[in-house]
Amino acid sequence: MIKPNTISIKATGSYVPDHCVSNDDLTQWLDTSHDWINKRTGIHNRRLSMGENTSELCIKAGQNVLKGTSVDPEDIGLIIVATMTPDSQSPSVASQVQAHLKAANAMSFDLNAACSGFVYGLAVAEKMLRHMTLPYALVIGGEVMSKVVDWSDRSTAVLFGDGAGGVLLEKADAKEQFISEDLHTNGDKGHALVSGEKSVSNPLVKGENNLGQLSMDGREIFNFVTKAIPVSIQTVLDSAGRQMEEVDFILLHQANARIIEIMAKKLNCPLDKFPTNIEHYGNTSAASLPILIDELAKEKTILNGNKQTIILSAFGGGLTWGTLLLELN
Incomplete structure (x- = not known):
């Protein structure tokens, strides 16, 4: 019997912090304005963490990916978290996601390609999953950019926000995506x-x-x-x-x-x-x-x-x- 070898996206999920910071809010400490920011970037608001670290955002995004599916977390063979703002150099964010989701059989690691990280992560996971026994891989992109932004620098402080999102990949008899x-x-x-x-x-x-x-x-x-x-x-x-x-x-x-x-x-x-x-x-x-x-x-x-x-x-x-x-x- 030939094992299925086509990869598709089975489910998606995301999570962003509750706290919303508008362009007008930034004017409290930056020499800027809503019009200045919007004209140059198109940004009106951003969500900022009020204490949740990158792993917490990624765990909640991962839970939302799995919500509504019948997937057993123990059938996930791979978890990749794309991030440039991990909680720590070790343990990885992915290993913390693995623990909280109780994905006991998943190998897990972080990938840092900055803003390209999710695309890189998908490309890596798609190839690895083809050669794995278990049928699912979870790829998450998660950042708490507010940890690394210089909030006195108008040129960068207005740009960034915090959040996480992910997809569940499935290896099955289906159309290759x-x-x-x-x-x-x-x-x-x-x-x-x-x-x-x-x-x-x-x-x-x-x-x-x-x-x-x-x-x-x-x-x-x-x-x-x-x-x-x-x-x-x-x-x-x-x-x-x-x-x-x-x-x-x-x-x-x-x-x-x-x-x-x-x-x-x-x-x-x-x-x-x-x-x-x-x-x-x-x-x-x-x-x-x-x-x-x-x-x-x-x-x-x-x-x-x-x-x-x-x-x-x-x-x-x-x-x-x-x-x-x-x-x-």
């Missing part, structure tokens, strides 16, 4: 986004023993994204022998609404093919795509038997970027 991919890193430009930098600290080496806050060269990242992402999207289409007209939705990392508008123009696509929720959550790094996917699934815009072709594309620190072409059942 993962069609093509394009993943890259350009470490030469890694200086454009730095977070958590830590100098060597031992009795023989002078250095600080604290983690650095996030710093970002917005102009360099903007230039990189607007050149690299259209090429990456075209690459996955060419690899699969598909045309842009066949794509129903392009889900981009929710970093900046203006970048998304430029992507639509460069790809010669109507803007309504690019769903957004950045106005509500800001940039939640590795969590942005899975939160968006879950919202669209709950609205029945994607998945739910709609038989759609979608593209997931993300970019972030490293510098990293990646694109997946999916055909949803």
Whole structure:
């Protein structure tokens, strides 16, 4: 008997903190305004944790992924958490998710590709699951960006929010959903986004023993994204022998609404093919795509038997970027 070897998305889920911070709220300590932030980013609000750490957000997102399914957590063979803001270097966030979900048979690890992390995580999980005995893999993107943001820096403080989201992958006799991919890193430009930098600290080496806050060269990242992402999207289409007209939705990392508008123009696509929720959550790094996917699934815009072709594309620190072409059942 041939074992099933096709991978599909079985369920989605997300979780964001209750505390909502508006652009007007930020004016209490930053020299900014709602109009200034909205014009440059499209962001109106963001959710900030009031004490919940990354693992807590990811655990709740994982519970929401499994809610409504009949999946036994012991049938999950793999848990990947994409994050650049873990609770600690060890234990991993994924291992804490594994413990709380009682997924006793799951191997678990964190993956850090910054804002590209969820796309990277999906690409890794899809390949690993094909060769595993158990039929399910859980991929979560989760961040508490408020831990690493310099809240006195107007150029970055207005951008980020906290949250988590994920998907459950299933290996079964079904239509293959993962069609093509394009993943890259350009470490030469890694200086454009730095977070958590830590100098060597031992009795023989002078250095600080604290983690650095996030710093970002917005102009360099903007230039990189607007050149690299259209090429990456075209690459996955060419690899699969598909045309842009066949794509129903392009889900981009929710970093900046203006970048998304430029992507639509460069790809010669109507803007309504690019769903957004950045106005509500800001940039939640590795969590942005899975939160968006879950919202669209709950609205029945994607998945739910709609038989759609979608593209997931993300970019972030490293510098990293990646694109997946999916055909949803």
